[in-house]
Structure formats: structure tokens, C-alpha cells
Amino acid sequence: MLAECRWYAEPLRDTVVDISVDAHQHDSRAALTVTGRGSRPTDGHLPMGALTARDGGHAWVWRVESPAGWRWDLGEYHRGTHLALNGPTDAEHQWRVRLEPGADFTTVPGVLALGAGLDDAFGALISYRRAVRRPHPDHARLPVVCNDYMNTLMGDPTTRKLLPLIDAAAEAGAEYFCVDSGWYDDDTVGWWDSVGEWLPSARRFPGGGIRAVLDRIRERGMVPGPWLEPEVVGVRSPVASALPAEAFFQRDGVRLSEQGRHQLDLRHPAARAHLDTTVDRIVGDWGVGYLELDYNIVVDPGTRGPDDIAPGAGLLGHARAYLDWLSGVLDRHPHLVVENCASGGMRMDGAPPRRHPTAVHQ
Numbered sequence: 001m002l003a004e005c006r007w008y009a010e011p012l013r014d015t016v017v018d019i020s021v022d023a024h025q026h027d028s029r030a031a032l033t034v035t036g037r038g039s040r041p042t043d044g045h046l047p048m049g050a051l052t053a054r055d056g057g058h059a060w061v062w063r064v065e066s067p068a069g070w071r072w073d074l075g076e077y078h079r080g081t082h083l084a085l086n087g088p089t090d091a092e093h094q095w096r097v098r099l100e101p102g103a104d105f106t107t108v109p110g111v112l113a114l115g116a117g118l119d120d121a122f123g124a125l126i127s128y129r130r131a132v133r134r135p136h137p138d139h140a141r142l143p144v145v146c147n148d149y150m151n152t153l154m155g156d157p158t159t160r161k162l163l164p165l166i167d168a169a170a171e172a173g174a175e176y177f178c179v180d181s182g183w184y185d186d187d188t189v190g191w192w193d194s195v196g197e198w199l200p201s202a203r204r205f206p207g208g209g210i211r212a213v214l215d216r217i218r219e220r221g222m223v224p225g226p227w228l229e230p231e232v233v234g235v236r237s238p239v240a241s242a243l244p245a246e247a248f249f250q251r252d253g254v255r256l257s258e259q260g261r262h263q264l265d266l267r268h269p270a271a272r273a274h275l276d277t278t279v280d281r282i283v284g285d286w287g288v289g290y291l292e293l294d295y296n297i298v299v300d301p302g303t304r305g306p307d308d309i310a311p312g313a314g315l316l317g318h319a320r321a322y323l324d325w326l327s328g329v330l331d332r333h334p335h336l337v338v339e340n341c342a343s344g345g346m347r348m349d350g351a352p353p354r355r356h357p358t359a360v361h362q
Contacts, residue, residue, distance in 0.1 A: 004344060004345035004348070005046065005345065005348075012032060012051070012074065012081070015030060015031070015032040016028055016030045016031060016032065016074075016075050016076055017030065027075075027076055027077055027078065028075065028076050029075075030075060030076075031073040031074060031075030032073070032074045032075065033071065033072070033073045033074075034047075034049065034071070034072055035069075035070065035071040035092050036066075036069060036070050036071075036349070037069050037092065037093060037300050037301065038068075038069065038298045038299060038300030038301065038302075038315075039068065039263070039295070039297070039298055039299040039300070039302070039315060039319070040295065040298050040342050040343070040346035040347060041066060041067060041068060041069055041070060041346075041347065041349045042345060042346055042347060042348045042349050043298060043343075043346040046063075046348060046349075047063055047064040047065070047066060047070040047072070047349050047350065048061070048062060048063045048064075049061070049062055049072060049074065050062075050118060050121065050122075051074065051081065051083070052117075052118050056117055056118075057116065057117070058114065058115065058116055058117065058121075059114070059115050059116075059117055059118040059120070059121040060083070060112060060113070060114055060121060061112075061113045061115070061118070061121040061122055061124075061125050062083065062085060062110065062111060062112045062113070063110070063111045063125065063350050064085050064086070064087060064108065064109075064110050064111075064349070064350070065108055065109040065110070065111065065349060065350030065351050065354075066087040066088065066108035066316075066349055066350075066351065067108075067316070067319035067320070067322075067323065067347070067349055067351040067352065068087075068088055068093075068095075068302070068312070068315040068316040068318075068319040069087065069088035069089075069092065069093035069095065069301070069312060069315070069316070070085075070086060070087055070088065070108070070349070071086045071089055071092050072084065072085050072086065073086075083112075085110035085112075087107055087108035087316070088108075088312045088313075088315070088316055090310070090312075093301050093302075093312040093315075094301040094302070094310045094311045094312040095301075095302075095310055095312025095313050095315075095316060096309055096310045096312070096313060097309060097310075097313050098309055108316075108351070109350075111125065111128060111350070113125040113128065129350075129353065132354055133353060133354050133355070134327070134330065134354060134355050134357075136330075136334075136337075136357040137335060138337050138357035139357065143175035143176050143223075143337075144173060144174050144175050144176070145174065145175070145176040145177075145178060145290070145339075146165075146169035146172070146174035146176065146177050146178065146222075147178040147180055147292070148162065148165055148177075148178065148179060148180050149180035149181065149227075152165060153165070153180065153182075155180065155181040155182040155191065156182055157179050157180065157182050157183050157204060158204045158205070159204070159205050159206065159207070159208075159212065159213055162179065162213050162216075163213070163216060166213070166216050166217055166220055166222075167220060169220075169222065170220035170221060170222055174222055175221075175222055175223065176222055176223045176224075176225065176289070176290050176337065177217045177222045177223070177224055177225070178225050178226065178227060178290060178292050178339075179210070179213065179214075179224070179225070179226045179227065180226075180227040180292065181227050181229075181294070182201075182204070183200055183201060183204065183205075183210060183226055183227070184197065184198055184199055184200060184201055185201055185204065186201040186202060186203050186204070189236075191234075192234065192259075192260055192261075193234035193235050193236050193237075193259075193260030193261060194234045194236045194237050195229055195232060195233065195234045195237060195261070196232065196233035196234050196237035196238075196239040196240065197237055197238055197239050198228065198278045198281075198282070210226075210286075211286065214286060214287070214288065223288075223289040223290055223337075224288050224289070224290065225288045225289060225290025225291050225292065225337070226282060226288065226291065226292070227291075227292045227294060228278070228279075228282075228291055228292065228293055228294070229293070229294045229295060229296060230264075230275050230278070230279075230293055231263060231264050231266070231295060231322065232261040232262065232263060232264070232295070232296070232297060233248070233261065233262045233263075233264060234260060234261050234262075235257060235260050235261065235262065236260075239274065240262055243264075243270050243271065243274060244268070244270055246265070246268055246270075246305065246306070247264060247265060247268040247270045247271040247274075248262045248263060248264060248265060248271075249262070249263040249264075249265055249299055249302070249303035249314070249318070250303055250304065250305060251303065251304050251311065252304070256299060256303065258297040258298065258299055259296075259297050261297055263297065263299050263303070265303060265305065265314070265318050265321075266318055266321035266322045266324075266325050267305075267317055267318055267321045272321070272325055275325060276325075276328070276329075279291070279329050279333075280332070283333050283336055284333075289335065289336060289337060290336070290337045290338075290339070291336065291337070291338050291339065292339040292341055293326075293338060293339060293340065293341065293356075294341045294342060294343070295341070295342035295343070295346070295347060296342070296343050299315065301315065302314045302315025302316070302318075303315060303318065319351070323351060323352065323354075323355060326338065326352075326355050326356070327355055330355065337357050338355075338356055338357060339356065339357075340352045340353060340356035
């Protein structure tokens, strides 16, 4: 939310020096290498890059669409330039799979766009992005969304605090209003390590509960929706003991804890059923039209469940299951607007935007 997508340019020669190939009779082994790791694959760099000709006559732009680790390399080969795009690897991400005879595996996609200059190459990549994303009415409507978190309530929503903010947002022309984190927190210890049950707080919303707040948003002509962090379950949450151990990320048979939270493994039917029940209750019973799906922990390199050879393979398996779960949500609720957020822009890898109608907020 603060410093994403700041591009910079540098000569490839700053990294790949000239070793006089003709004299030494072999290519340079140097390369410009950029990687992303863990469950927030753009927590550091975007899985993208660009290469422009010295004269500016043409350019390449590339992107690795991996939700669970990636790497790209740019170097010299046979007096030319080589580019290698990879999803998760064994050396960088502890990823590997074993294929039995007749089995197959589909790698993560890699995208390469060519243009008559950098702007033209970026234009080609944008055309591709628009062509492959899941159709949704939000792409044409482009509604204005007001979120109550940044520089306003900062995770402390109550009826008293929200009502004047809702009125101000409506007067400013907002069309959607998101009640961000904290709406489920019903104790005084804090909501960070108690998330996961996703039931509204009676303490924060007296006299009508959260439904009264949602009704107020609708009365002011806006579409209401809450914040969710669906993949995490706080260590103090009742869900942590209600779901089987196999429904969470684990290593050596021990459930992982990261910053007071456990990570669900969406390959397990109990984890998926828990989230389906949650979303169908909030969207179906409460009648909301918007969900902000956030993600604020990092699990690196992944999980090693009973069928995983390596943690990186478990992470990619979960990430693909999460995207499949999201597609199922939109199949059941086709007009629901679902925002892709992970502490801002930590999941801008290309895989989520294929499905999410809305990118990061703020």
C-alpha cells in the first residue's frame, strides 16, 4: 500500500560484464537474476522485467504468473541475450515433484510481449491481461470503493465510528463501502490471533448488530462488503481446534504457526468447506456485494503434507487450490466484487488478477 511498482532501469552490462567471449571461447556465466519466494510471491519484486534495445527500436516485457515462487534470469548466450522464466525451483523454493510413468504436470505460465519500443511492449502485455482475465461486470463499471482502514479506523470499526464515515463516503460519491478488519473482534485482547471464525462482534455493533451498519450503507446508495483474510486461522480462534490438523500447513507432522496464525491448506476438503460456509453466509444471508480478501503472513518455503515430496510443491498445490476455490465463489455469486489484497501488493503475480475483478485498494 506504500511503495509498490516502482520501476527502474539499468544497463545489463552492470551485472553481466564483458569477458571477451572471442578470446576465452565460452559465454559468461553471469546473469541478472530476480526471484520471489513464499506465499506472498511479490513481497519484494514483481515477477516481471523488460529488455530494450540500445537504440530503443524494440523491447521485450515478460511476466511469470506463479502464485508460489518464481525466478527469471537474463544473461548472454552465443553472443546474444538469453532470458529464462521459471516458476518455483528446487534450489530457490524447495519445489520438486515426482512423476510416475504416464503422469504429467503443468508448469506455471510465462508471458512474453514484444513491441516496437517499451511502451508498445507494455501495451501488448496489457492487451493480454485483459484477454485472459475472468469476465465480470466490474471491469466495465469501475465503481469507486471506500475502505475504512487506511488513515481512518485502522482495524477498529464500531457502529458509532462507521455511521458518520458511511455518510461522508456517500456524499463524496463512493459506490462501494468496505468494513475492514476488526469487525469480528469481540474481546479486548486484539483481533490479530483470533481471526478465522468470521462472526460479527456484538460488542462493536450494539443495537442491531453489523446488519444495521450494512443496511445504512445500502440506504446511502452504496454496496456493502466486509474484509476477510480467508487463508489464516488465529491460534486463539475456535476454528484452530475445530478443523483437523491436516487442514493446515505443516512440516514434519507439526502444524506451522506464523505470527500467531495458522495457514489453511485449501487442498483439504474441511478447509474449503469452512471457507465456503463463511462466504455463503456473508454473501447469501447478509446480502453483501463486495469482499476484500487480504493476506498478511508469509509462509516460506511452504507445507509438506502426507502427499508432498517437498514444501514448495505443497505451497504451489495450495495456491492453485485457493485460486480454484475463488473461482467457485464467483461461480456461485457471479455479481460479487472480490478484491485481491495481500498487505497491499504482495500478490501481484498475475495468477490472482486472472480471477479477481478488483486489484489492490487504497
